[in-house]
Amino acid sequence: xxxxxxxxxxxxxxxxxxxxxxxxxxxxxxxxxxxxxxxxxxxxxxxxxxxxxxxxxxxxxxxxxxxxxxxxxxxxxxxxxxxxxxxxxxxxxxxxxxxxxxxxxxxxxxxxxxxxxxxxxxxxxxxxxxxxxxxxxxxxxxxxxxxxxxxxxxxxxxxxxxxxxxxxxxxxxxxxxxxxxxxxxxxxxxxxxxxxxxxxxxxxxxxxxxxxxxxxxxxxxxxxxxxxxxxxxxxxxxxxxxxxxxxxxxxxxxxxxxxxxxxxxxxxxxxxxxxxxxxxxxxxxxxxxxxxxxxxxxxxxxxxxxxxxxxxxxxxx
Amino acid sequence: xxxxxxxxxxxxxxxxxxxxxxxxxxxxxxxxxxxxxxxxxxxxxxxxxxxxxxxxxxxxxxxxxxxxxxxxxxxxxxxxxxxxxxxxxxxxxxxxxxxxxxxxxxxxxxxxxxxxxxxxxxxxxxxxxxxxxxxxxxxxxxxxxxxxxxxxxxxxxxxxxxxxxxxxxxxxxxxxxxxxxxxxxxxxxxxxxxxxxxxxxxxxxxxxxxxxxxxxxxxxxxxxxxxxxxxxxxxxxxxxxxxxxxxxxxxxxxxxxxxxxxxxxxxxxxxxxxxxxxxxxxxxxxxxxxxxxxxxxxxxxxxxxxxxxxxxxxxxx
Numbered sequence: 051x052x053x054x055x056x057x058x059x060x061x062x063x064x065x066x067x068x069x070x071x072x073x074x075x076x077x078x079x080x081x082x083x084x085x086x087x088x089x090x091x092x093x094x095x096x097x098x099x100x101x102x103x104x105x106x107x108x109x110x111x112x113x114x115x116x117x118x119x120x121x122x123x124x125x126x127x128x129x130x131x132x133x134x135x136x137x138x139x140x141x142x143x144x145x146x147x148x149x150x151x152x153x154x155x156x157x158x159x160x161x162x163x164x165x166x167x168x169x170x171x172x173x174x175x176x177x178x179x180x181x182x183x184x185x186x187x188x189x190x191x192x193x194x195x196x197x198x199x200x201x202x203x204x205x206x207x208x209x210x211x212x213x214x215x216x217x218x219x220x221x222x223x224x225x226x227x228x229x230x231x232x233x234x235x236x237x238x239x240x241x242x243x244x245x246x247x248x249x250x251x252x253x254x255x256x257x258x259x260x261x262x263x264x265x266x267x268x269x270x271x272x273x274x275x276x277x278x279x280x281x282x283x284x285x286x287x288x289x290x291x292x293x294x295x296x297x298x299x300x301x302x303x304x305x306x307x308x309x310x311x312x313x314x315x316x317x318x319x320x321x322x323x324x325x326x327x328x329x330x331x332x333x334x335x336x337x338x339x340x341x342x343x344x345x346x347x348x349x350x351x352x353x354x355x356x357x358x359x360x361x362x363x364x365x366x367x
Numbered sequence: 368x369x370x371x372x373x374x375x376x377x378x379x380x381x382x383x384x385x386x387x388x389x390x391x392x393x394x395x396x397x398x399x400x401x402x403x404x405x406x407x408x409x410x411x412x413x414x415x416x417x418x419x420x421x422x423x424x425x426x427x428x429x430x431x432x433x434x435x436x437x438x439x440x441x442x443x444x445x446x447x448x449x450x451x452x453x454x455x456x457x458x459x460x461x462x463x464x465x466x467x468x469x470x471x472x473x474x475x476x477x478x479x480x481x482x483x484x485x486x487x488x489x490x491x492x493x494x495x496x497x498x499x500x501x502x503x504x505x506x507x508x509x510x511x512x513x514x515x516x517x518x519x520x521x522x523x524x525x526x527x528x529x530x531x532x533x534x535x536x537x538x539x540x541x542x543x544x545x546x547x548x549x550x551x552x553x554x555x556x557x558x559x560x561x562x563x564x565x566x567x568x569x570x571x572x573x574x575x576x577x578x579x580x581x582x583x584x585x586x587x588x589x590x591x592x593x594x595x596x597x598x599x600x601x602x603x604x605x606x607x608x609x610x611x612x613x614x615x616x617x618x619x620x621x622x623x624x625x626x627x628x629x630x631x632x633x634x635x636x637x638x639x640x641x642x643x644x645x646x647x648x649x650x651x652x653x654x655x656x657x658x659x660x661x662x663x664x665x666x667x668x669x670x671x672x673x674x675x676x677x678x679x680x681x682x683x684x
Contacts, residue, residue, distance in 0.1 A: 128498075181445075181521075181522055195619060195620065197514070197519060202514060202619075202620050202621070203621075204498075204617075204620060204621020204622075205498055205621050205622065205623050205657070206621055206652055206655060207621070208617065208618060208621045208651070208652060209619070209620055209621040210618075210619065211618045211619075211621075211651065212618060212619065214618050214651040215614075215615045215618050215619070216611055216614060216615060216649045219607075219611065219649070227651045228651075228653075229649065229651055232651070290536075294533055294536065297532075297533060298532045298533060298615060299619055300521075300525065301525060301527075301528045301529060301531050301532050302512060302519075302526070302527070302528075302529065302532070302616055302619050302620065303512065303519050303521060303526055303619065303620065304519070304520075304521020304522050304523055304524070304525045304526040304528075305521075305522065306522050332533045332536070332546065334525070334528065334531040334544045334545075334546055334549070335523060335525060336545075338523060340522075
């Protein structure tokens, strides 16, 4: 009877691995570079080789293993097919089937943001809940919807793509996805900076932001914490749209808890407070509202979630 | 082995019943008035009595029955408790448990809009799909989210409450829920009329609407079909917000198909066309988008869905 599993988080720069006990204890952590040349044709065999090598090192055979879970940066259909992974060079493929054949173990696969949400549900900010929605505020905005402990992948693999919910149809700048007014344009690290720069053009007030060479999302939050008017306004815009999206997600799937992760979430309390203010304003629930908390696993959410995926198999709602 | 089930749709005026074969054939249909006096204390016993009487008439015993499903007009928690049903006079109660004890059969319960969505998935506009989102455009706007063939009730029973998604934070009139800018304020029968009247105040153009005593949603669609400028504008506003909500729901749970029902959906093609136009504009999916179709079961969606609920038990995602 297998007692171990491996979680694999495939990123554009490196592939992260974690060897876990079935109770969720992380025993070993390692990573390898992502070889993207030749349309990423080596990636799956590199992963297979690294897993088999680690198992040998640890004196583990396939009999000791429950299986492997894998998060990848692209849409995955409900039946486990990769639609595409632009950052890896992959087109439509069956990466899970391919890896499974190479290592002779069951392999479960999911979109990386969905898998991270599963990780935070299991051992992170959402621990103890099984209806969890996560937003990852990084360079872009990713998301994951977990209902009854399972990822909602969606028919086309775009379940949980909360960064591309339209929050402002009047926006005139284009989002990376080609649309206008997506949440990502206001609530990602680049979005906060974009908004702050736009406010500097539109508003004559002095601001600490005007005395900086390169503005980062962290600068905007740091200045907002000190009461800098323009920075407060940029944070308010981000909080307003995030609060609105969470309220609308509550009216759709009504989860227990929201987990906010990604680089921007390092802003901490000031971020939670502004999201909470607007969430309360927009949501049609007057008591016992969903909790909003910070993510706890940081960059390890991906390997935790992938391990959980291996444990629960690829049963999706 | 039971081969029959009964679907019950509890409304504020009447309770509708359907006796079904397990394959979904509707054998008998009947209804009784809803006795709302004394906080609706008689409703469950009236339902029990009516079911037992019909079974006797049809020579059916509990052994012939798989069970009973029931849709009620209020939020139902994921564990089957009624939070409240204002229209019935009910507060927090265990209506399913109470009915089950009286008829000695398993009883499954759900929110009426969620149950109607399940009915449309089973034998209506969503037949053949198991990830279905329904919007019911009636006096208000109700909704239901079905994933993997099961209703998403939500932790507080507000799963699928799509009518209260905020679509226009700038709105100055209040929705029935107390918020401002809910979808219901634009896309319900009363919402379309409200928007049309507001346009008549703001826009000096002549319009057929100005020559009517009492404007109905049907009038607005009829005039829009003839090219009446103000009516076209009202329909466009409704279609825009509906399209935006469907796009945002796609980014959250990515269903196969949207089913549009309720009185307003009698407008037919013109309604589907305007929703589709804006759905395409706002959704971040460029091919193989979710289908948008009209509901097929009309007022019977509730009994069909309740029967399906009885068949699948109250296993919810």
